[in-house]
Amino acid sequence: MLRRVRILVVEDEAPVRHFLERGLREQGYAVDSTADGDDGLRLARAHAYDVAIFDVMLPGRDGLDVVRELRAGEDATPVILLTARDAVEDLVAGLDAGANDYIAKPFAFAELLARLRALLRRGSPAASVLQVGSLRIDLAARAVEREGVKIELTAREYSLLEYLARHAGHVVTRTMIAEHVWDTRYDTYSNVIDVYIRYLRRKIDDPFETRLIHTRRGVGYVLGEGR
Amino acid sequence: MIRTIRVRIGLAVFAVTVALLIAQGSWMLSRFERAGRDEVDAFLTAELSEMALLEGTPQLEALIRAETARRHRTDEMFFEIREPSGALILASENLPEAGLGPFRGEGPSPVFWEEPDPRSDEGHRHIRVADAVAEGRRFRVAQSLLGQQKGYWEFREDLLVALAIVASVAGAMAWLVATRALSPVGRMIDRARDLEHEPRGLLPRTGKGDELDRLADVLNRLLTGLREQVERTRRLSADASHALRTPLTSVRGNLELLATERPDSEPVQEALAQVHRLDRMVSGLLALERLAEHGFAGEPAPVDLGAVVDEIAGDFRGVALERGIELHASADDVVVLGHEGRLREAIANLVTNALRHTGSGGTVRIEAARDGGRARVSVHDDGPGFDPADAERLFERFYSIGASGTGTGLGLAITRATARAHGGDAFATSDAAGSTFTIELPLSGPPGQPDRVGPMLTSRCAP
Numbered sequence: 001m002l003r004r005v006r007i008l009v010v011e012d013e014a015p016v017r018h019f020l021e022r023g024l025r026e027q028g029y030a031v032d033s034t035a036d037g038d039d040g041l042r043l044a045r046a047h048a049y050d051v052a053i054f055d056v057m058l059p060g061r062d063g064l065d066v067v068r069e070l071r072a073g074e075d076a077t078p079v080i081l082l083t084a085r086d087a088v089e090d091l092v093a094g095l096d097a098g099a100n101d102y103i104a105k106p107f108a109f110a111e112l113l114a115r116l117r118a119l120l121r122r123g124s125p126a127a128s129v130l131q132v133g134s135l136r137i138d139l140a141a142r143a144v145e146r147e148g149v150k151i152e153l154t155a156r157e158y159s160l161l162e163y164l165a166r167h168a169g170h171v172v173t174r175t176m177i178a179e180h181v182w183d184t185r186y187d188t189y190s191n192v193i194d195v196y197i198r199y200l201r202r203k204i205d206d207p208f209e210t211r212l213i214h215t216r217r218g219v220g221y222v223l224g225e226g227r
Numbered sequence: 228m229i230r231t232i233r234v235r236i237g238l239a240v241f242a243v244t245v246a247l248l249i250a251q252g253s254w255m256l257s258r259f260e261r262a263g264r265d266e267v268d269a270f271l272t273a274e275l276s277e278m279a280l281l282e283g284t285p286q287l288e289a290l291i292r293a294e295t296a297r298r299h300r301t302d303e304m305f306f307e308i309r310e311p312s313g314a315l316i317l318a319s320e321n322l323p324e325a326g327l328g329p330f331r332g333e334g335p336s337p338v339f340w341e342e343p344d345p346r347s348d349e350g351h352r353h354i355r356v357a358d359a360v361a362e363g364r365r366f367r368v369a370q371s372l373l374g375q376q377k378g379y380w381e382f383r384e385d386l387l388v389a390l391a392i393v394a395s396v397a398g399a400m401a402w403l404v405a406t407r408a409l410s411p412v413g414r415m416i417d418r419a420r421d422l423e424h425e426p427r428g429l430l431p432r433t434g435k436g437d438e439l440d441r442l443a444d445v446l447n448r449l450l451t452g453l454r455e456q457v458e459r460t461r462r463l464s465a466d467a468s469h470a471l472r473t474p475l476t477s478v479r480g481n482l483e484l485l486a487t488e489r490p491d492s493e494p495v496q497e498a499l500a501q502v503h504r505l506d507r508m509v510s511g512l513l514a515l516e517r518l519a520e521h522g523f524a525g526e527p528a529p530v531d532l533g534a535v536v537d538e539i540a541g542d543f544r545g546v547a548l549e550r551g552i553e554l555h556a557s558a559d560d561v562v563v564l565g566h567e568g569r570l571r572e573a574i575a576n577l578v579t580n581a582l583r584h585t586g587s588g589g590t591v592r593i594e595a596a597r598d599g600g601r602a603r604v605s606v607h608d609d610g611p612g613f614d615p616a617d618a619e620r621l622f623e624r625f626y627s628i629g630a631s632g633t634g635t636g637l638g639l640a641i642t643r644a645t646a647r648a649h650g651g652d653a654f655a656t657s658d659a660a661g662s663t664f665t666i667e668l669p670l671s672g673p674p675g676q677p678d679r680v681g682p683m684l685t686s687r688c689a690p
Binding site: 013015016018019020022023026084104105106107108109110156171182183184185186187188189191192195196199216217218219 | 469470472473474475476477478479480481482483484486487490491495496499500506507509510511514541542543545546549567568571572575576579582634635637638
């Protein structure tokens with residue numbers, strides 16, 4: 001990385017702000033933070049952040065106002081809104097104000113990271129092939145091979161593998177899998193997800209020397225080389 | 228029917244009227260009888276005096292003959308005059324052979340009594356007898372009471388007819404008045420029944436300021452108070468769920484960071500698992516709250532429940548297989564309007580529930596079918612079933628929460644709330660063959676007109 005990615009965190013709840021700072025720094029991001037909306041707006045205008053994370057409920061100026069002000073000043077900094085309310089109206093209000101994404105509390109940190117990466121990737125050309133170690137996924141043909149051996153997957157198995165591969169090297173939670181692969185809440189599908197991870201392992205890991213699907217206990221799964 | 232107030236009032240007024248009329252009738256009848264008796268006695272006394280006056284003259288015999296001859300059976304008269312020794316001096320021709328019994332009068336003032344007519348078998352014909360002693364002779368005059376009794380019977384019959392008419396009319400009037408007076412109560416009952424589905428409706432007032440108005444006012448105040456109470460409780464639970472989210476975010480985030488650093492720490496893993504569970508409970512409660520308040524999110528679109536059921540069966544086949552349970556699905560073309568993701572979740576909750584309560588070697592069957600004008604998705608298992616008395620409680624929040632410490636106890640509640648948000652409902656039945664959980668939803672189009680749904684589906688699937 002030539003330049004460290006800079007992220008602005010504006011969150012008045014100190015415990016949440018602290019863990020965001022700490023977690024993001026551990027991921028190698030440079031983090032500035034403040035608890036106040038006006039302060040956040042000033043910082044966002046003064047520096048070129050790669051992504052800004054705003055809580056919706058802020059003292060001074062709330063998150064939606066800050067985003068509106070930024071956009072009114074032609075500032076295109078990608079913004080993720082945090083909120084304790086996930087009603088559809090709030091989501092619509094947030095996106096209308098000019099936010100790029102929206103995440104409801106309490107969220108898995110892995111999910112916030114995934115959304116951050118998605119925003120940071122923006123503008124880079126979409127890949128047509130995903131390569132993870134010796135695993136090759138042809139997105140157009142929905143074909144999978146490892147070490148030159150073609151692997152047959154069912155539609156669901158493929159969707160799950162593709163989702164893991166798009167986040168290769170990063171933790172994906174079971175909730176994220178439930179929501180993105182099955183479009184459902186995690187609770188109902190937890191057993192189904194376990195079973196499908198086992199299916200995938202049987203097909204893409206068991207016949208080969210090294211394992212690609214790793215379990216991060218208590219957090220989720222990672223697709224990638226090494227532990 | 229007999230228990231309704233207006234019938235009871237009608238019957239009560241009828242009964243009271245009957246009792247009053249019987250009392251009054253009895254009094255009138257006894258007065259009537261006594262007046263008749265007094266009249267006869269006065270007449271007999273006069274006859275006795277005349278007999279005593281004419282005793283020994285030929286006019287007496289003429290008088291007796293004339294009186295006997297001009298009367299009929301109903302007021303027939305008898306005359307008898309004897310020596311104190313009992314020897315007959317004079318008697319009317321119609322006097323029965325056996326006479327009218329021994330003389331009772333001992334002095335000049337007459338003694339009266341009644342004697343059954345010896346010529347009558349019927350027994351209820353009586354003769355009024357008057358005896359007196361004058362100038363050493365015994366005088367007796369008697370008259371049949373048949374005419375009197377006939378009058379009495381007719382009067383009694385008239386009274387009974389009047390009683391029946393008056394009591395019936397009084398009862399009917401009472402019923403009518405009660406019906407009129409109670410008609411606002413009927414409207415109140417109908418209205419109260421509707422109120423179950425009207426979150427803001429109130430009971431009607433008559434506007435007359437009477438007891439029913441006061442009842443309506445009191446009940447309306449009670450209703451409003453209860454609604455406010457329920458609303459406060461509901462808001463409290465929603466606010467609590469919201470308020471919990473920020474601290475949960477911090478606890479969860481920090482624990483996840485900790486778990487990354489120390490993946491093998493059991494306490495951290497255990498705490499994390501429970502925080503995740505707490506998180507799912509809070510999200511589930513908020514989802515329930517939203518479903519109850521706003522219905523499902525977004526515009527309703529046609530959802531092919533048959534396809535959804537096939538998909539769910541595919542997803543869960545592996546889970547069932549690993550537990551030694553057979554999973555069958557049979558799905559007709561059933562299209563409803565709604566949110567596909569929410570409906571998939573509602574049905575999958577039932578499948579998860581069925582798999583949890585079925586042992587190895589059991590069978591779970593998922594069916595999607597039309598039933599009349601409704602779409603019906605049912606999940607049947609051949610597990611031990613449940614007590615039918617619990618059928619409703621199964622759908623309550625946290626009722627089915629297991630001691631295992633992994634579930635949220637909200638699955639079935641979410642299923643029901645989802646079904647209701649789609650204009651349907653969810654219910655459960657249990658018998659010896661296992662339990663069946665069913666979701667019933669309105670079909671998207673009128674039955675028998677699937678064409679109306681077809682084009683919508685294609686347009687939705689088009690890019």
